[in-house]
Amino acid sequence: MTKEEIIEKVNPLLAEEFEVEESEITPDAVIKDALELDSLSLVDLVAVIEHTFKVKIPAADLPTVKTFEDLYNYIESHQA
Amino acid sequence: MPQRDPIVMVDKIYDAEGDTAHTGLTVKAQNYFIEEDGRMAEPGLIEHIAQSASAFKGHQALVAGEPLPIGYIGEVKKFHCYVRPAVGDELTTTIVLGAEVNGVTLMTGEVHCGETLVADTQMKIFVE
Numbered sequence: 001m002t003k004e005e006i007i008e009k010v011n012p013l014l015a016e017e018f019e020v021e022e023s024e025i026t027p028d029a030v031i032k033d034a035l036e037l038d039s040l041s042l043v044d045l046v047a048v049i050e051h052t053f054k055v056k057i058p059a060a061d062l063p064t065v066k067t068f069e070d071l072y073n074y075i076e077s078h079q080a
Numbered sequence: 081m082p083q084r085d086p087i088v089m090v091d092k093i094y095d096a097e098g099d100t101a102h103t104g105l106t107v108k109a110q111n112y113f114i115e116e117d118g119r120m121a122e123p124g125l126i127e128h129i130a131q132s133a134s135a136f137k138g139h140q141a142l143v144a145g146e147p148l149p150i151g152y153i154g155e156v157k158k159f160h161c162y163v164r165p166a167v168g169d170e171l172t173t174t175i176v177l178g179a180e181v182n183g184v185t186l187m188t189g190e191v192h193c194g195e196t197l198v199a200d201t202q203m204k205i206f207v208e
Contacts, residue, residue: 040154040204043186047179059181 001053003076009052010072017048027069034068054080086112089128090135099177101136107169119164125199126156129189132173133205137185154184154204161199169193183207 001009015022018035025034037045046057049071055078057065065074089111092104105128107114113124134151141148165171171191178186184206191198 039182040184040206043179043181043184043204046181047186050179057179062181 001076001079003072006053006072006075010049010068010075013048013052014045017044025068027072028067030066031068031071032066049075087127088131089113089124090131093135093139094172096136096139101132101139101175103132103135103173103175105171105173107165107167107171109167111167114167119166122159122161122164122199125161125165125191126153126159126201126203128171129173129175129191129199129201130203130205132175132189133177133185133187133203134207136175136177137205137207149207152206152208154206157202157204159199159201163193163196163198165193165198171198 011022011025014020014025014035018037018041020035031037031045032042035041035045042062046062050056053075055075057074057078061074065071090103090105094102094104096102107120109118111120111124113121113127115121130151130153137151138148171193173189173191176188178188180186184204186202186204188200188202190200
């Protein structure tokens with residue numbers, strides 16, 4: 001899957017899952033702020049990405065995934 | 081999740097492998113959640129599923145030689161109760177653990193009584 005395809009899939013997926021406007025999801029936006037994540041809903045983000053893209057996100061890697069750009073790159077570089 | 085008298089809502093672990101476990105509960109007359117009509121109140125099923133997940137995590141800790149964790153229900157989502165179990169019913173519950181982040185584990189639980197689907201839900205349990 002190309003990065004563009006990843007973006008086209010991630011944005012509407014997260015907008016629906018976390019009930020935010022897709023316009024909130026921009027490459028430089030901080031994920032926790034844009035999706036209003038807390039410690040409980042953070043696991044939903046990991047679960048929906050793991051389920052959709054079959055990409056495992058160890059907790060240790062989470063600090064490196066701050067913005068949506070980081071997320072797109074993480075998915076792209078960790079695809080099977 | 082106390083798993084102590086008077087709120088003991090799991091009395092069997094049938095199997096536990098990988099991310100899936102099966103637990104059991106015989107519904108007794110003195111069960112904390114039995115109401116006047118002789119059936120279990122819905123919160124009892126939530127407690128049963130949560131304690132099943134906690135028992136599964138406890139089993140994983142025992143197998144790994146780690147201290148037994150204490151579990152808390154963090155969030156209950158999409159809970160459905162299709163049938164309130166009656167005294168004498170044998171409940172069998174399937175727990176599937178999902179993503180885990182910083183001690184918060186996502187899980188799904190499905191309760192059956194024989195072939196009948198009794199309840200299902202998604203939960204987050206916090207284990208410390």
